[in-house]
Amino acid sequence: MRPERLWRALGVGLFLSIIGLGGSVMALSLFPLVALLTRDPLRRQRRIQWMIHMSFRLYCAGIHHLRVADVEMTGVERLKGLRGTLIIANHPSLLDVVMIMAAVPSVQCVVKGGLWRNPFFRLTVEGAGYIRNDQPAEELMRACVGTLNAGNNLIIFPEGTRTVPGLPVRLQRGFANIATLAEVDLQLLRLTCEPPILHKGNPWWRVPARRTRFRLEVGERLGIAGFMDAPSRPQAVRRLVAHIQRHYAEVTDGRA
Numbered sequence: 615m616r617p618e619r620l621w622r623a624l625g626v627g628l629f630l631s632i633i634g635l636g637g638s639v640m641a642l643s644l645f646p647l648v649a650l651l652t653r654d655p656l657r658r659q660r661r662i663q664w665m666i667h668m669s670f671r672l673y674c675a676g677i678h679h680l681r682v683a684d685v686e687m688t689g690v691e692r693l694k695g696l697r698g699t700l701i702i703a704n705h706p707s708l709l710d711v712v713m714i715m716a717a718v719p720s721v722q723c724v725v726k727g728g729l730w731r732n733p734f735f736r737l738t739v740e741g742a743g744y745i746r747n748d749q750p751a752e753e754l755m756r757a758c759v760g761t762l763n764a765g766n767n768l769i770i771f772p773e774g775t776r777t778v779p780g781l782p783v784r785l786q787r788g789f790a791n792i793a794t795l796a797e798v799d800l801q802l803l804r805l806t807c808e809p810p811i812l813h814k815g816n817p818w819w820r821v822p823a824r825r826t827r828f829r830l831e832v833g834e835r836l837g838i839a840g841f842m843d844a845p846s847r848p849q850a851v852r853r854l855v856a857h858i859q860r861h862y863a864e865v866t867d868g869r870a
Contacts, residue, residue, distance in 0.1 A: 615682065615688075617630075617822055618816075618825075619823065620682075621681055621682075622683070622821045622825060623819050623820075624789055625677070625680060625681075625682030625683075625723075626652060626683075626811070626812070626818050626821060627677065627681060627818060627819060628674070629648065629677055629681075629682060630708075630818055632673065633673075633712075634707075636669065637675075637735060637738060638734040638735075638761050639736045639834055640665070640669065640738065641734050641735055641736075641737050642651050642734065642803055644665060645662055645665075645737045645738055645770055646737065646804055647743050648662055648741070649737070649741060658741060660720060660739065660847050662738070662741040662742045663719070663722070663742050663743070663800065664719060664720065666715060666738075666742060667716065667718065667719050667720070667721075668780065670713075670716035671716045671750065673712060673714065673716070673719075674716045677709075677828075681694060681770050681825065682825075683825060683826040683827065683828055684825060684826070684827040684828065685713070685715075685795040685827075685828045685829075685831045686827065686828070686829045686830070687717055687829075687831075688708060688720050688829070688830070688831050688832065689723045689831060689833075690717045690807045690830070690831030690832060690846060692832050692835075693717055693718050693719075693801070693832060695767070695800060696718060696767050697765050697766075697767065698763070698764075698765045698766065698767070698798055699762075699767050699798060699799055699800065699801050699835075700762060700766055700768055700770060700789065700792060700796070700798050700799070700800045700801070700856065701710050701714065701718065701721065701768065701769045701770070701800075701801045701803060701805040702769075702771070702772050702801070702802060702803070702865070703769070703771060703803035703805050704772075704773065704774050704777060704783060704803075704804065704805055705771040705775065705776045705805070706776065706777050706779075706805055706807040706810065706813055707776065707805075707810070707811060707813050707828070708812040708818075709807070709812060709813070710771070710776075710778070710805050711723060711769065711825050711827055713801065713830045713837060714769055714830070715769075715829060716815060717765045717830060718767060718769075719833075720754070720766070720767060721744065721766075721767040721768070721769055722743050722744055722745065722761055722766050722767065722768050722769070723744055723745070723760070723768065723769040724744070724746075724754070724768075724770070725739055725745070725746065725747065726746075726768075727746040727748030729745055729746075729748075729749075730746055732789050739808075739836040743761065743766065743777060745757045745758060745768075747807075752860050753765055753787075754794060755791060755795065757787070758779065758792045758796070759792060759795045759796040760772075762794055762796040762798045763798075763802060767801075768792075770788070770789040770792065772785040772786060772788075772790075772858060773786065773854075773861075774786045774788070775814065776813055776814040777813070777814065777825060778813070778815060778834070779810050780867070782863065783862045783863060784802045784857065785855055785858060785859050785862075786802045787851055787855055789858075790848055790850075790852075790854040790855045791851055791853040793838055793854060794842065794847050794851055794854065795839065795847075796839065797834055797842060799837050799838050800835070800836040800858075801832070801833075801835050801836075802829075802833035802834055802835075802836060803831065803833060804829075804830070804831040804833055805829070805830055805831075806826075806827075806828070806831075807827075807829075808826065808827055808829075808831045809822035809823075809824060809826055810826070810838075811826045833861075834855070835845065836857075838854075838860065840861050841853050841854045
């Protein structure tokens with residue numbers, strides 16, 4: 615293996631470990647300090663989200679400047695001031711949520727319930743107002759709708775899991791149910807990872823022959839009103855899923 619490629623393989627492992635180590639350090643030091651000094655729960659949540667945002671910006675800059683991978687973001691200025699919006703994106707790699715949080719100053723997401731049982735991460739996910747995924751379906755849906763109606767942004771990957779390269783995008787309906795119940799607009803993001811790395815079914819240490827370029831592009835802001843005029847909400851859900859399915863199919867095929 616060439617030295618440059620070996621460095622990228624080692625760099626991937628290093629940066630993956632930094633997520634766990636860095637998260638633990640912040641959970642044991644900075645976040646307890648924020649909780650101690652900030653009595654208002656909403657303000658505390660916003661401060662922790664901002665700290666996560668800044669740490670992920672630094673994280674992406676490190677990956678880029680150390681030449682482990684190229685990281686590009688375009689149109690992120692359009693995300694400033696985003697409020698009460700469902701952020702949806704395709705999901706080609708493990709780095710996707712990191713890039714989105716680095717681009718959006720204040721955002722929530724649905725995370726694994728096991729993190730609430732981890733003493734190192736509970737303060738992080740709880741303090742940032744993240745939503746645990748091991749709730750009953752109705753409670754999970756209610757939590758997502760509630761946070762959007764409270765003015766918070768929420769990340770959802772409509773596929774529900776990472777894309778398998780070469781296979782067509784298949785969307786679940788959960789995001790459309792949330793959008794139509796909350797009656798909120800959607801912000802579309804396009805994520806690309808070329809050549810593929812950290813994708814489903816591929817071990818982290820298996821890096822491509824040339825350096826990967828991660829790219830986040832801010833797409834259109836999709837108004838929910840254009841779908842809510844359907845005769846019923848289930849029909850609105852189907853229309854919205856079909857629209858997003860076509861959008862990401864075109865993205866995947868390189869037509870958009």
